[in-house]
Amino acid sequence: MRLRATAERNTLPMPLPVVIHWFRRDLRLTDNPALHAAAAAAVQVVPVYALSSWRGQHGWTGPIRQQFLCGSLASLAANLQAMGSRLLVRTGSADEVLEKLVVETGAQAIFFNRDYDPYGRAMEKKIQSLCDRLGIECRSFQDRVMHEPDQILTGDGNPYRVYTPYSRNWLAQEKAQPLPTVKSLGPAAAENIASEALPTLNHWGLPAAPEGVPEAGERAARARMKQLIESDILFGYKEKRDLPEGVTTSHLGADLRFGLIGIRELIARCEKTAVGATETQRTSVQTYIKELAWREFYLAILWHFPEVFEHEFNPDWRGMSWPGSQEDFAAWCQGRTGFPIVDAGIRQLLATGFMHNRVRMIVAMFLTKDLHCDWRWGESFFMQHLVDGENASNNGGWQWSAGTGADAAPYFRIQNPWTQTKRYDPEGRYIKTWVPELKNTAASALLEAPKDGRPIASGYPLPMVEHSAERDRTMALFAQHKASRR
Template identity: 35%
Template sequence: MSQKPIIVWFRQELRLSDHPALVAAAQTGAPVICLYIHDDVTAQSWAQGGASRWWLHHSLKALAQSIAQKGGELTLRQGETVQALEAVIAQTGASAVYFTRGHNPWSAALETRVKTLCEKTGVDCRRFGGFLLFEPEDIRNGSGEPYKVYTPFSRFCFAAPAPRFPKPAPDSLKGVKLKSDKLESWSLLPTKPDWSKGFTMWQPGETGAQQRLADFLDDRLAIYGEARNFPNVEATSGLSAHLHSGDISPNQIWHAAKAAIAKAQGKHDKSGETFLKEVLWREFSYHLLHHWPHLPDRPFKPEYADFPWASDPKGLQAWQHGLTGYPIVDAGMRELWQTGIMHNRVRMITASFLIKDLLVPWQEGERWFWDTLVDADIGANAASWQWVAGCGADAAPYFRIFNPVLQGEKFDADGDYVRRFVPELARLPKTFIHKPWEAPALVLKEAGVTLGKTYPNRIIDHHFARDRALAGLKQLKATA
């Protein structure tokens, strides 16, 4: 008698290699139903934003091709996950559901419901790791508590037994032909207007991710430690969106980086360690999210819920559109809009500007990034916004307020990053590129800049804003 099929429910691991659930299913020799369910119901207000949907479309397209090359087929279904799974089990008489554990705040409840469905229908249910290097509950401090501070957390990870080595993709996938949605019918791509035209540097999917990792290790790992803070230098890996959708696993990155560091025989040790530490920031974000699932919505430090925020819809809009009059802030916000990504240093500067200069609640910025970043990730985004706001675990202290002019002068000294994304300032000399309001009239004229016309006047004076933010902090402390 032929074997009943096994459903592999794909979630945020849109790849064939290092996919433990898929490998285990293929090893049984049973036909494998590769199933992806597009479920906006369960995530509710955290359903994927626009730029992530663009990525998802292309990543699924690439996955379908890879599965087809192995002899299988990707089945697409839309709707509430448990109902969709129940329908596929009923249609196929599947014997089991295999899946990778999710780490979003709603994942645990969803997985319990999937388990209940499997028990009800007499189907085996198996859950695998694959999204993180370390499962959050395996990491505890000396008192058995979760870590709240990054440095001891990362020390624990470095000292722990090495993360699992990556598994190769199955040689072949015996598929099952099933009715599937057409990817295009999900309308994941923008149409009117098509704001994704500038996303040309991305190749979502497993092949693109592996290529990007290889290029990074060959060309940029050596300079990563020194150059990763300079937005106009291509020094970082650019792997975050691939990691978010699971085009690549953290284990593949970790072990490939370790091998590259070893091969360089001491030349890249420091730079390599800095890179591995950044990968561990992702783990730390998910460690926090696991133990404090309200992280995307509420401050980790509850007293910050009473911060005297301002209502500034005009300021928020100027920030979103890159029209604040602060060149480094505007360059970052336009980079985001044009390419779906923003350099980490500039994310910190723009976030600080929104929260501390404009006093707009951090959740507003978090939401904008959620919609516009191709790497929008519930763990990293929430933890990072809270870090900048000063209300997160192990956060930058609130009183540390980024000065957008000094940050620009330090990390974009020649102004080339600003020139790239704010072309109306391109002809300003570097002395004034981060503070055009200080440029003499003749310099502005020669550069073709008319403040208030070709480029906005500053929407706020940073020194005034800084004092106002510190007064807000004082008020918060007085009432706490």
């Protein structure tokens, strides 16, 4: 992989007296392009975070991810305070928050890192208009991705619709190097520039999050990145990443989601670790980096095709019927389907906000292909519970699993939950960790549907469906839809 210096180091010729850094999904001081540039451009940088103002239930987030956000903001505020600055927190739409702050501080510019989902982009347009109207500078930077959606295109300039050629192109591009930690933002905003208290879940009227939510903040994220690199997770990734029990993957999804680590630093550190490693270890590092390309692939899909939020990506399957019932969906949401691997995954999610990738695929295929529920129901449920919930990756993962997505994966690839268990959790260790009713059940009983019609453990439900019958039904539903379009 070729490496290059970060492109957007451009500083203004004369330091400006005051600029604003608008923190978004970049809640860190290290390898932060917009913050780094703001620090170089101004005598005083006023850092601000705009808090959302909804209350109660939300279809796309919940206590786990909001708790992680609160912890990350608290850590950021402490780090800023340690360098003599002060994080301002204000509730409201970012354009309104920023307009007031420009007036109060007399700032001459707003700096921020770019976002790629439709909501983020719409807000960026408003901020640009605001800056134009106020006659100040609007400076946006590439940060969240190594390569922006319009940088990785096919030979004829079109977006990729399939991952493998996209990833080949992505891997071949030069990689930007990380930026150093920002050490000073100048003096803190004056006392009369008000800030709200750091948020807690009460801000959104949300109930407490479960105890298993990972520690938030830049320091905790850096510790996870160190663990990835210094333990055997990275070198063992290729071999073990599909095994759901234990820590076989990096668990950096939420850190990337909230920008607690920079993508440049993560990739540079992986690359450095590969130097001098064995062939097998180097392949493992490459496998890991390729997974990071999946994240950018789905961000690019959402950027080029924002309609995927509403519709099946593959036009062939738009408007198809998903006749699954709300009752079946409710059993799936509680982890009470009678399929141990599915129930273990959902219960891991509810308890910790995390679910292993292999299991995400199994539970998502089960919901769509065994229970025939609309993938959008599962997509929203995941967003309410995942600590790493990310619109683009989640939508991509759900559409991939449902067979409607941006992938070569055909709709008739339907994973059998029992076979998947045999392959990836043959001793039932993952299942037993998350489904206490099955702690004393023989592993062999977790690998296939009970043949005697009796539950495999007291208090544990019978399988709610028969997999092969539902598989046939899925094939019929897809076939019917295809026929109806002729």
